[in-house]
Amino acid sequence: MQRYFLEEDYTAKEQYEVVGEPYHHMVRVMRMTPGNQVYLVFANQVSIVAEISGITESAVCLVEKEKEQQEKELPVAITIASGYPKGDKLDLIVQKGTELGAAGFIGFPAKTSVVKWDGKKLAKKQQRLEKIAQEAAEQSHRQVTPTVALLDSEKTFIQQLTQFDMIVIAYEESAKQGEVSQLAQILQTVKAGSRILAIFGPEGGLTPAEVEQFMAAGGQPCGLGPRILRTETAPFYLLSAASYQLELLKVSN
Amino acid sequence: MQRYFLEEDYTAKEQYEVVGEPYHHMVRVMRMTPGNQVYLVFANQVSIVAEISGITESAVCLVEKEKEQQEKELPVAITIASGYPKGDKLDLIVQKGTELGAAGFIGFPAKTSVVKWDGKKLAKKQQRLEKIAQEAAEQSHRQVTPTVALLDSEKTFIQQLTQFDMIVIAYEESAKQGEVSQLAQILQTVKAGSRILAIFGPEGGLTPAEVEQFMAAGGQPCGLGPRILRTETAPFYLLSAASYQLELLKVSN
Numbered sequence: 001m002q003r004y005f006l007e008e009d010y011t012a013k014e015q016y017e018v019v020g021e022p023y024h025h026m027v028r029v030m031r032m033t034p035g036n037q038v039y040l041v042f043a044n045q046v047s048i049v050a051e052i053s054g055i056t057e058s059a060v061c062l063v064e065k066e067k068e069q070q071e072k073e074l075p076v077a078i079t080i081a082s083g084y085p086k087g088d089k090l091d092l093i094v095q096k097g098t099e100l101g102a103a104g105f106i107g108f109p110a111k112t113s114v115v116k117w118d119g120k121k122l123a124k125k126q127q128r129l130e131k132i133a134q135e136a137a138e139q140s141h142r143q144v145t146p147t148v149a150l151l152d153s154e155k156t157f158i159q160q161l162t163q164f165d166m167i168v169i170a171y172e173e174s175a176k177q178g179e180v181s182q183l184a185q186i187l188q189t190v191k192a193g194s195r196i197l198a199i200f201g202p203e204g205g206l207t208p209a210e211v212e213q214f215m216a217a218g219g220q221p222c223g224l225g226p227r228i229l230r231t232e233t234a235p236f237y238l239l240s241a242a243s244y245q246l247e248l249l250k251v252s253n
Numbered sequence: 254m255q256r257y258f259l260e261e262d263y264t265a266k267e268q269y270e271v272v273g274e275p276y277h278h279m280v281r282v283m284r285m286t287p288g289n290q291v292y293l294v295f296a297n298q299v300s301i302v303a304e305i306s307g308i309t310e311s312a313v314c315l316v317e318k319e320k321e322q323q324e325k326e327l328p329v330a331i332t333i334a335s336g337y338p339k340g341d342k343l344d345l346i347v348q349k350g351t352e353l354g355a356a357g358f359i360g361f362p363a364k365t366s367v368v369k370w371d372g373k374k375l376a377k378k379q380q381r382l383e384k385i386a387q388e389a390a391e392q393s394h395r396q397v398t399p400t401v402a403l404l405d406s407e408k409t410f411i412q413q414l415t416q417f418d419m420i421v422i423a424y425e426e427s428a429k430q431g432e433v434s435q436l437a438q439i440l441q442t443v444k445a446g447s448r449i450l451a452i453f454g455p456e457g458g459l460t461p462a463e464v465e466q467f468m469a470a471g472g473q474p475c476g477l478g479p480r481i482l483r484t485e486t487a488p489f490y491l492l493s494a495a496s497y498q499l500e501l502l503k504v505s506n
Contacts, residue, residue, distance in 0.1 A: 072479045099486050101478070140480040184501040225354070225496040226325045227393040233352050233489075240493030241501070243478040248437040248494070 003039040010042035077103035083110025083202040098136035100239035104147035108157035112204030164197040167219035187245040263295035330356035336363025336455040351389035353492035357400035361410035365457030417450040420472035440498040
């Protein structure tokens with residue numbers, strides 16, 4: 001069933017009117033007719049199953065059939081911060097990271113980042129990534145579309161670190177030294193609702209100076225198992241491990 | 254440090270001679286000289302740190318400095334079976350799956366697979382995927398290069414199911430129905446050394462008839478969390494969850 005994200009908050013209504021792009025998609029692309037059902041996802045994270053009751057020149061009218069029952073969002077909000085990697089790896093990180101439950105994505109120029117993007121390029125790139133996140137959120141049945149912020153300096157990034165309850169640093173040297181238990185300890189004790197930032201270096205890794213700065217802001221270096229993961233693979237590991245610990249293990253124990 | 258996979262088994266020797274492609278890479282590509290160190294990974298999964306003692310016209314001579322200490326391989330052997338997906342998604346599955354620790358990959362034509370590959374095409378594709386697996390194994394510091402087998406019929410695939418100790422079926426309907434604990438139960442109780450097969454459908458999913466066949470062979474349908482994962486993302490989740498449970502949690506508890 002198709003899934004549409006609306007900008008308004010949910011309030012109980014006899015009828016919902018959908019206009020603009022989702023209208024276009026329902027009527028012109030999917031050629032929906034009265035009786036068809038869709039998911040409507042509201043800005044305040046409520047999602048409902050709704051049935052089309054009528055279609056006008058500019059709006060689709062829908063009535064609520066039921067609330068969507070299942071919780072689709074990770075119990076903690078994990079933001080993935082990536083030192084700008086090469087090529088279109090950020091596209092892959094945002095697409096797969098959205099499917100795997102990330103709350104947001106931050107890009108920043110790390111010391112060893114090869115690419116240099118100016119303001120205009122960053123704005124264009126951010127728009128593209130927001131679209132990728134939106135599509136992946138719809139496809140994976142998310143209740144939230146992750147945010148995307150591409151920063152133009154590492155200083156700005158460091159200033160934002162205080163917004164998080166917990167900072168995890170994926171540090172290759174931790175993996176090489178066989179550090180394996182830090183992430184498990186964090187995920188086993190984290191409180192629901194926590195805002196976690198997970199920082200990943202670009203291909204060349206984070207420099208010891210960068211790791212020191214992030215640690216000074218409260219960051220904890222973590223290994224992600226004994227194998228060396230590429231910069232775009234490491235976030236998938238972290239998000240999957242979080243889901244396994246918080247959504248699968250918690251339920252089965 | 255560079256990592257080279259050799260076809261011979263490890264036996265203690267005063268000197269190791271490397272010829273052929275790894276010779277070419279050490280001498281011509283990396284321009285190594287006596288005194289440089291590399292990892293040598295032998296066919297029987299022993300890996301050593303070795304130092305170049307001399308270089309001839311056709312061979313690099315090396316002496317063992319020490320055994321590689323850290324265990325890099327998952328304690329269970331997980332084979333990823335993918336119903337042929339579209340485009341080059343299998344490339345991504347093999348590359349990232351190798352980083353994440355898969356023991357092998359099987360491709361098979363599932364009922365809803367759109368692509369139809371004949372014998373010649375399959376042989377070429379398999380060669381390409383073997384090269385991707387090899388490169389990812391070197392890059393991620395694996396001790397084994399995963400196997401790749403592309404099958405030309407689903408019947409052949411089903412005949413191979415008996416080779417495994419345990420079969421996990423990633424089934425979207427399980428996820429939709431909120432099944433969340435099966436995978437956790439399996440990973441918490443699996444014995445070290447087990448051969449696990451994890452089956453993933455193509456974009457269109459597995460049909461109920463296919464799932465029934467796999468279940469008749471002992472397969473257990475599992476959800477992979479509440480979000481709907483794309484066909485190429487689901488194996489990353491499963492392998493990461495296995496590493497988290499068997500390599501991170503096991504150590505920290």
